[in-house]
Amino acid sequence: MKRRRAIQTLASAAAALPLLRVPLQADELTADQAFVLRDVAATVLPSAIGRRGQDEAVDNFLRWIRDYQEGVPLSHGYGEPRLVKSGPSPTPGYATQLAALQAAAKAKGGRFGALPIADRRALLDEAFKAADVRNLSGRPDGKHVVADLMSHYFRSSGANDLCYNARIGRNTYRAIRVTTVRPQPLGR
Amino acid sequence: MPVHESDVCVIGGGITAAMLIERLAELQPGLRITVIEAGRSIFDRENRGTYHRRALEYGEHPWHDDYIEDQQAKGMISMTMAVGGQALHWGGACNRFSEEDLRLKSMYGLSDDWPLEWNELERCYVEAERRLNVAGDPSPYPEDRRSGPYPQQAMPLSYNLQVLKKWAEQSGLKFSPLPLSRNIDKPFGGRGACGLYDTCGDVCPTGARYSPDYTYQQLIAAKKVTLHDRMLVRKLVLAEGKDTIASAQGYHQDRPNEITEYRARMFVLASGQCWSPHVLLLSASSRFPNGLANRSGMVGRYMNGHKFISAQATIDEQTFPGQNMTHSLISREHFRCATDRPFVRHDTRVWESSAGKEPRLRGADGRLLLGDELLDEWRSRARKGSSVRLRAYYDSHPSAESRLTLDPAAKNRYGDPMPKIDRQLDAASQAREGATLAHVTELFERMARAGNGRLVSKPSNSTYWDHPAGGCRMGTDPSTSVCDSFGRTHDHENLFVIGAPTLPTGGVTNGTLTFVAVSLRSANRIAEVS
Numbered sequence: 157m158k159r160r161r162a163i164q165t166l167a168s169a170a171a172a173l174p175l176l177r178v179p180l181q182a183d184e185l186t187a188d189q190a191f192v193l194r195d196v197a198a199t200v201l202p203s204a205i206g207r208r209g210q211d212e213a214v215d216n217f218l219r220w221i222r223d224y225q226e227g228v229p230l231s232h233g234y235g236e237p238r239l240v241k242s243g244p245s246p247t248p249g250y251a252t253q254l255a256a257l258q259a260a261a262k263a264k265g266g267r268f269g270a271l272p273i274a275d276r277r278a279l280l281d282e283a284f285k286a287a288d289v290r291n292l293s294g295r296p297d298g299k300h301v302v303a304d305l306m307s308h309y310f311r312s313s314g315a316n317d318l319c320y321n322a323r324i325g326r327n328t329y330r331a332i333r334v335t336t337v338r339p340q341p342l343g344r
Numbered sequence: 345m346p347v348h349e350s351d352v353c354v355i356g357g358g359i360t361a362a363m364l365i366e367r368l369a370e371l372q373p374g375l376r377i378t379v380i381e382a383g384r385s386i387f388d389r390e391n392r393g394t395y396h397r398r399a400l401e402y403g404e405h406p407w408h409d410d411y412i413e414d415q416q417a418k419g420m421i422s423m424t425m426a427v428g429g430q431a432l433h434w435g436g437a438c439n440r441f442s443e444e445d446l447r448l449k450s451m452y453g454l455s456d457d458w459p460l461e462w463n464e465l466e467r468c469y470v471e472a473e474r475r476l477n478v479a480g481d482p483s484p485y486p487e488d489r490r491s492g493p494y495p496q497q498a499m500p501l502s503y504n505l506q507v508l509k510k511w512a513e514q515s516g517l518k519f520s521p522l523p524l525s526r527n528i529d530k531p532f533g534g535r536g537a538c539g540l541y542d543t544c545g546d547v548c549p550t551g552a553r554y555s556p557d558y559t560y561q562q563l564i565a566a567k568k569v570t571l572h573d574r575m576l577v578r579k580l581v582l583a584e585g586k587d588t589i590a591s592a593q594g595y596h597q598d599r600p601n602e603i604t605e606y607r608a609r610m611f612v613l614a615s616g617q618c619w620s621p622h623v624l625l626l627s628a629s630s631r632f633p634n635g636l637a638n639r640s641g642m643v644g645r646y647m648n649g650h651k652f653i654s655a656q657a658t659i660d661e662q663t664f665p666g667q668n669m670t671h672s673l674i675s676r677e678h679f680r681c682a683t684d685r686p687f688v689r690h691d692t693r694v695w696e697s698s699a700g701k702e703p704r705l706r707g708a709d710g711r712l713l714l715g716d717e718l719l720d721e722w723r724s725r726a727r728k729g730s731s732v733r734l735r736a737y738y739d740s741h742p743s744a745e746s747r748l749t750l751d752p753a754a755k756n757r758y759g760d761p762m763p764k765i766d767r768q769l770d771a772a773s774q775a776r777e778g779a780t781l782a783h784v785t786e787l788f789e790r791m792a793r794a795g796n797g798r799l800v801s802k803p804s805n806s807t808y809w810d811h812p813a814g815g816c817r818m819g820t821d822p823s824t825s826v827c828d829s830f831g832r833t834h835d836h837e838n839l840f841v842i843g844a845p846t847l848p849t850g851g852v853t854n855g856t857l858t859f860v861a862v863s864l865r866s867a868n869r870i871a872e873v874s
Contacts, residue, residue, distance in 0.1 A: 202719040220401060229405045231546065232423045235808045239413065239423065242402065273714075281712045284705070291705045295403055303705070310703040310718065316666050319703070319719065319726050326666025327400055329539040332528065335502040335667045 184222055184247055189254045195269040199276050200306050213309040246298035253301045346604045350378040353608035355577045356615030357381030358429025360843030360863040362556040367864050369568040371871035377569045382576040383426035393549045406547035407432055414756040417618050419765030427573050428556040435545045436525040436553040437854040438478040440469050442679040445851045452687055454772055455741035456848045459820045459829040468861035476554045477532045480523030485676050496528050502667040504696040509673055511659055512694050514794035519673040525554035534558050544670045580627040580636055588838045610838050610874050617844040621748050621815035622763045637833040642826050644748035646817050647767050648850035649809035651740045653784045656699050659797035663730040665698035688783045690738035691853040697731040736784045737852050743770040748815050767809050811855035816845035830869035842866045
């Protein structure tokens with residue numbers, strides 16, 4: 157049993173390492189946790205971006221976690237301004253949630269990504285309800301790691317382009333003339 | 345006690361001060377000008393790309409430490425207090441008021457006239473637009489005549505705004521691109537050209553949208569001004585036995601127990617609609633027990649700006665949200681109101697919008713959506729017609745009780761009471777609130793219907809007044825105003841107030857260009873008398 161678990165751990169670590177393009181630090185997600193996230197990403201991110209696009213989305217999210225700063229003033233707002241600072245790092249909570257998700261998946265029979273879609277949906281539904289996740293927030297808000305991965309991707313400029321199948325490039329550098337015509341479809 | 349002497353001492357380092365100092369330095373080379381700003385200098389333009397990214401990804405405020413925690417006012421619409429002021433993160437909208445704004449009393453019997461001829465203000469607008477490098481198209485309404493062209497052609501309309509213009513004009517209104525202080529295709533004033541990052545209201549990575557910090561750096565480098573930042577002026581002091589101002593007392597953030605005395609021949613209050621009246625009220629003395637420049641009791645009164653009505657519409661035409669969300673269309677149709685009709689004045693604004701078109705975690709039946717399902721559901725809503733954001737800034741005349749007062753319940757580290765602003769409509773404005781809402785609602789509905797669309801939310805009034813102004817209003821009668829049309833206070837011949845605080849009323853569109861225009865006019869007079 158111990159030997160089988162050791163092999164499983166080694167296998168998961170080995171599988172994770174080639175995909176781990178974001179250098180992680182001690183207080184961030186571990187390689188194992190990043191591997192679980194990648195496994196979940198295949199379910200919660202669109203297939204249209206391919207496995208590589210999903211991995212990039214996870215990389216971008218891991219980078220977001222790594223660069224998160226605590227206690228930084230957030231936008232004061234306009235009209236009725238107030239001083240709000242960023243909260244503590246979401247990493248510890250994320251780690252706990254990934255462990256719980258992994259354990260729940262195991263209880264259902266194995267790796268999250270290998271479960272029937274109904275089971276995957278049920279697990280996430282339960283996790284989101286427990287974390288009071290009601291919708292995709294404008295940007296990750298620390299409530300649940302998977303919902304935050306989804307927010308980070310689906311609220312991105314790239315996802316906006318994918319939704320409209322158009323090269324809009326929201327909030328990225330663009331020549332003004334490019335925006336004066338109907339955006340080109342993706343892939344051209 | 346450190347003493348600093350100059351010819352002109354400007355208190356407040358925002359956009360109006362930047363423009364005034366630039367103009368003064370041209371008119372009177374060699375004039376020793378000092379500008380004192382309570383907040384800090386944020387001269388780190390090389391980091392703005394990073395701030396832009398972090399504002400988008402984390403919601404972080406891109407202007408680090410641009411506020412003073414214990415120097416805040418109730419009723420302020422922005423916390424920013426730094427060199428450059430709120431124009432560090434404005435959208436760059438540069439609309440002119442119209443002649444009606446200056447003639448409300450004589451044309452409609454409402455509020456007050458400004459002590460200023462339109463033609464003179466119009467020339468100041470041309471000058472302001474030149475300095476701010478405004479990009480605009482001539483108005484389609486002949487009443488909006490200009491004595492000079494815009495420095496740049498208007499920001500080209502995005503595909504989305506072209507679609508929305510066609511849609512909106514079916515209602516009979518004529519729309520133009522919003523005039524913007526933004527370098528469209530080439531650098532100007534040490535600032536780069538627009539890269540359409542579309543975060544003008546937060547931070548502009550290229551500096552294309554005008555930002556006063558560039559002007560200050562240039563003025564400082566050319567030794568045309570001395571900047572003392574992080575220095576709070578708490579009090580203006582009268583000359584012994586005279587009504588002139590002798591000095592301003594400043595307190596540096598790192599030396600709260602030390603007074604720095606600023607002596608000058610001329611003092612210019614350029615601290616905006618909140619802090620200008622505030623320092624006058626704080627400067628009460630035995631001879632001016634109600635505060636300086638306040639024999640009339642008008643300091644802190646007639647706080648204005650304008651309220652606005654917003655709505656969302658959906659239309660059949662397809663747009664692609666994210667092309668240029670900070671740009672908008674404006675119609676000046678309702679800047680004018682026939683004198684024989686019920687009074688209503690407002691601008692009409694149209695933006696692209698993604699409201700109701702955002703990705704959702706759950707379907708209409710509450711089912712959790714994952715991956716392709718989520719994308720499909722999103723596409724099904726996003727690709728069906730468009731959302732449109734509508735707004736009308738409307739004439740909101742203040743009463744005398746629309747006031748900034750000293751709040752004994754909120755004090756800064758020195759024990760100074762902080763400002764409390766409570767804006768109030770005058771009786772006539774209050775009486776027509778319902779009619780204004782009905783008029784704007786009918787207009788928005790007409791616009792939506794013309795394009796086979798509909799309003800998805802009931803138009804509603806704002807909870808705050810935008811583009812605030814007033815508090816030291818200009819006028820010819822010293823018993824009902826604080827300063828003359830140049831901002832020179834009636835009570836102190838060497839004290840000027842410039843910009844927003846001097847406006848008797850707040851117009852029906854963005855105010856910054858007007859704040860700058862009247863400040864440039866003040867600069868001309870200050871140069872004459874300096």
